[in-house]
Amino acid sequence: MPKAMLVHQNGGPEAFSFEEIKLNAPGPDQVLLKHHAIGVNFIDTYFRSGLYPWKGEFPIIVGAEGSGEVLEVGENVSQFKAGDRVCYTVPHGGYSEQRLINASQLVKLPEDISHETAASIILKGLTAHYLLFRTFEVLKGHTILIHAAAGGVGTLAGQWASHLGATVIGTVSTEEKAAIAKSNGYHHVINYKTENFVERVKEITHGKGVDVVYDSVGQNTYPESLQCLKRLGMWVCFGQSSGLIKNFDLGHLAQHGSLFATRPTLFNYIATREELDQSAAVLFEAIRTGVIKTTIHQRFKLEEAAHVHQLLENRQTKGATVLIP
Ligand SMILES: NC(=O)c1ccc[n+]([C@@H]2O[C@H](COP(=O)([O-])OP(=O)(O)OC[C@H]3O[C@@H](n4cnc5c(N)ncnc54)[C@H](OP(=O)(O)O)[C@@H]3O)[C@@H](O)[C@H]2O)c1
Numbered sequence: 001m002p003k004a005m006l007v008h009q010n011g012g013p014e015a016f017s018f019e020e021i022k023l024n025a026p027g028p029d030q031v032l033l034k035h036h037a038i039g040v041n042f043i044d045t046y047f048r049s050g051l052y053p054w055k056g057e058f059p060i061i062v063g064a065e066g067s068g069e070v071l072e073v074g075e076n077v078s079q080f081k082a083g084d085r086v087c088y089t090v091p092h093g094g095y096s097e098q099r100l101i102n103a104s105q106l107v108k109l110p111e112d113i114s115h116e117t118a119a120s121i122i123l124k125g126l127t128a129h130y131l132l133f134r135t136f137e138v139l140k141g142h143t144i145l146i147h148a149a150a151g152g153v154g155t156l157a158g159q160w161a162s163h164l165g166a167t168v169i170g171t172v173s174t175e176e177k178a179a180i181a182k183s184n185g186y187h188h189v190i191n192y193k194t195e196n197f198v199e200r201v202k203e204i205t206h207g208k209g210v211d212v213v214y215d216s217v218g219q220n221t222y223p224e225s226l227q228c229l230k231r232l233g234m235w236v237c238f239g240q241s242s243g244l245i246k247n248f249d250l251g252h253l254a255q256h257g258s259l260f261a262t263r264p265t266l267f268n269y270i271a272t273r274e275e276l277d278q279s280a281a282v283l284f285e286a287i288r289t290g291v292i293k294t295t296i297h298q299r300f301k302l303e304e305a306a307h308v309h310q311l312l313e314n315r316q317t318k319g320a321t322v323l324i325p
Contacts, residue, residue: 004096005305006059010050013309016095018302021061023098026074031103033086037119038094039065040298040308040321041152042216042241047092048309051244063094063323067109067118077103085109087118089126091267095305097325104273107280113287120320121156121294123266125283127238128156128292130269131214132164133282135262136234140165142211145201145228147221148241149186150177155319157214158185159292169204171197171221173315180318192221201228209257212236219243223252231257238264295319 001020009015026032044062046052054060067087070080080086086106093099109118131153132138138161146161148154149170161168162185170186172178178189190200201210209230215221218240226235235253237245253259270276286292298321300308311317 002097003302004061004099005063005302006061007048008059010048010054012049013306013313015048016306016309021096023100026072026077026100028075029077029102029104030074030100031070031077031080031086031106032072032098033066033068033101033106034071034098035066035068035094035096035119035325036115037067038063038096038302038323038325039119039121039123040305040312040317040323041065041123042239042312043091044095045309045313051240061093061095061099063096064091065089065119065123066094066099067115067122071098073103079103080106080108085111085115087115087122089123089266089270095302095323097302105276107276110284110288113284116296116299116322116324117287117294119322120152120296121283121287121292122280124152124156124320125286125292125294126270126279127153127266128160129279129283129286130264130266131157131236131238132160134269135236135238135264136212138164138166138212143167143169143205143208144212144214145169145171145210145225146186146214147171147192147217147225149181149184149189150318151216151241152317152320153216153239155180155184155295156292160286161185162187163291169201169210177318197221198224198227209233214238216240217242219245222247223249223256226252226256226259229256229259232259233257234260234262236262236264296322298322299324301325 171192216239220242297319
């Protein structure tokens with residue numbers, strides 16, 4: 001029987017336990033998939049801890065990014081067959097040797113992209129894509145701020161935004177991470193542990209502020225992120241690695257220059273088959289042409305997921321992390 005990392009009740013990383021699971025044959029529209037690599041993302045910690053409440057039955061299997069091979073297909077599945085290489089991003093279910101998944105959520109993996117690359121980039125890269133092309137369209141001449149610049153999403157977004165011709169400012173918490181951000185497209189890097197990032201952004205932009213802030217840190221960078229923006233600028237709050245924002249005040253948007261604010265999530269941007277296929281095609285092309293490159297800084301066995309979550313939540317990871325079943 002295949003094994004998976006199960007969470008029987010919400011808690012810290014110690015909540016994981018590596019156990020056998022029973023999988024049925026794929027039902028109508030479903031595919032049975034064998035994972036070759038699984039991506040690790042902050043969203044996995046939210047489902048494990050309960051920050052994102054789990055409405056279904058326990059145990060939970062977290063994991064939102066994976067790549068592998070089709071073992072068997074259910075009724076009505078005509079677009080995939082046993083042996084096909086595929087990858088996906090869905091909210092959970094990934095920390096497993098094998099899983100069932102709806103065929104509508106799978107993307108065919110091109111031959112020239114490895115399973116490890118796909119598992120490290122399909123969620124994070126599609127996120128960087130919608131943030132930079134759809135939530136706010138980054139153009140040549142824009143100046144932008146991205147927090148957690150050396151992280152999984154941050155390293156990809158820096159490279160892509162730089163390629164689009166923007167001036168890219170990033171924040172990080174250590175000098176080692178600053179060097180990583182610099183090699184991932186960031187023109188200016190601020191250590192927000194030792195420097196006042198609002199003052200530094202004002203200095204870098206000669207008092208003007210930036211066109212957009214991509215903020216995944218949440219509580220610890222609010223409301224300062226708003227103070228970094230130009231008049232009519234856009235605050236894109238797409239995560240909460242430091243905790244949920246508790247003091248959001250619509251009045252702050254008026255106060256800091258009639259700002260725009262949004263709280264987007266990837267799954268609303270790839271809700272239709274067309275959106276998923278189009279965005280994945282752009283992402284694969286960006287990888288193929290070298291516009292973005294994923295660096296897997298951490299590689300662990302699936303059963304080491306608890307240790308990986310400790311590292312992620314203690315800000316000790318850089319770039320992407322994959323689990324190998
Ligand atoms: N809405 C969406 O569609 C979407 C999609 C993907 C990811 N996200 C969000 O984007 C963020 C990044 O995800 P990721 O998986 O790529 O993670 P990551 O950036 O690799 O890791 C999170 C980083 O956040 C920074 N951070 C700042 N304060 C922190 C704190 N108190 N605790 C932990 N980390 C802190 C750390 O970088 P420093 O040490 O440099 O500060 C840390 O390395 C997450 O918030 C995630 O939820 C959102």
